[in-house]
Amino acid sequence: MPELPEVETVRLALLPALENHRIITAHVGRPDLRWPLPEKLADRLTGRIFGAPQRRGKFLLVPLDGRETLLLHLGMSGSIRLHDSPPKLGAHDHFMLAMAPVDGEVATNFMVFNDPRRFGWIDLFSDEIHPMLAQMGPEPLGNMFSEAYLAAAFANRSGPVKTALLNQQLVAGIGNIYACEALFYAGISPRRKAGSIKARRAQRLTAAIRDVLQRAIAEGGTSLRDHVQPGGEIGYFVQQLAVYGREGQACQRCDSRIRAIVQSGRSTFYCPTCQR
DNA sequence: AGAAGGCCCTGCGTGC
């Protein structure tokens, strides 16, 4: 589910509920998500105070007092919900935190991590950088991401540009939906070799990536099935998708039929006329 | 090294 815009939407909602709040109780349901949860996670969290949640790619990073950081990844089907009273936990609610304002004792905020497919994961780390983040490429909405960077990162790659966009080591946070959408707006075929993206196309692609991600964040992300914002709202960008999930429908630009293919085992949607 | 496929897991839509 969650690509950069969905995770950013979650981060923004969590910010006021977590920052400067103390963890009163932590509850771990199933300890086996993508990887086993850290030993004694609940004990290690209880009593700690959160700083402001950050995002890196599709990861959420919440600093704790001291030097540790709570890392959350939502996998394919993960979601985080906030409540103002103790929630009743369901079958796929694997992790819950009850929090109070830093000077209070009574829990007022409750955060629940739900993940039916259990592809998500939770970790607690104290090193300067988590191994999962060490190899990650630049943030597409940050200053390090540019057409020159993209052209250099894609140079000499013989695989398709669509697959390269999904590689988190090259660019962080782009997933299947936004890779398809960005390529549509850039007018680039997903089948084109990544190494052929230079100058003009690199410029169009970087601009398209930034634009589509920012527009999606503004709409609360894309809700296909599992994604909800922590307050329970869905993400409305699904209504603005130009190609993703639109096989056989008319291209909004040229009226050709949107085509679906499989690349590296993932569905790709594109307009065979507009995208070259 | 880079590319492609399998795999982890549950739920849901489709077609028979």
Add this chain to the structure above:
DNA sequence: TGCACGCAGGGCCTTC
């Protein structure tokens, strides 16, 4: 109505 199958927003691991 029931059931089997395929597919789903991710990322690691193995193989070539």
